[in-house]
Amino acid sequence: MDKLKRVLRGDDATDSVDEERGFVDQALDASTLSWSTRIKGFAICFGVGVLISILGSIMLYTGSVTKFAILYSLGNIIALCSTCFLMGPLAQIKRMFSSSRWLATVLMLFFLVLTVMSAVWWKVNILALVFMVLQFLSMVWYSLSYIPYARDAVKKCVDGCIG
Secondary structure (H helix, E strand, O other): OHHHHHHHHOOOOOOHHHHHOOHHHHHHHHOOOOHHHHHHHHHHHHHHHHHHHHHHHHHHHHOOHHHHHHHHHHHHHHHHHOOHHHHOHHHHHHHHOOOOOHHHHHHHHHHHHHHHHHHHOOOOHHHHHHHHHHHHHHHHHHHHOOOOOHHHHHHHHHHHHHO
8 A cells, every 4th residue: 555655746756755645745845835725726726728629629610720729838838837736837747747747747748749730831631620629538548547556457458458
């Protein structure tokens, strides 16, 4: 159980001082914001990000791939930034580029940039849609890295479906 708690906190080291303190206590020490303010900030920022992504998806149905790509990518960035309320920006960046997440993070940001570039500068709609799908999949893979054993479960499911 202690290993699971350390993984959820993003701490793989066995530091006895950190094991005694809870996630909430560590988060409160990292910022002057109260825990309830942090939760509200997270919820509002995440909600705004999801709303902007949904608006972008509506733009896709109206035929504007450029507006879709920009709004969808902006929504993903805002939703990703919402976690800064929970753990702080520096801790978030450290966790994003930890050994288990760096590849998913780089791919997610890479496909995000390519989505916008293909829609705005290159004006190749089908390419923007392909990059958007890859952006979504890399965001899902990144998000799964925060859930213990989730990536392994997805790999087993895919292996079971394919083979």
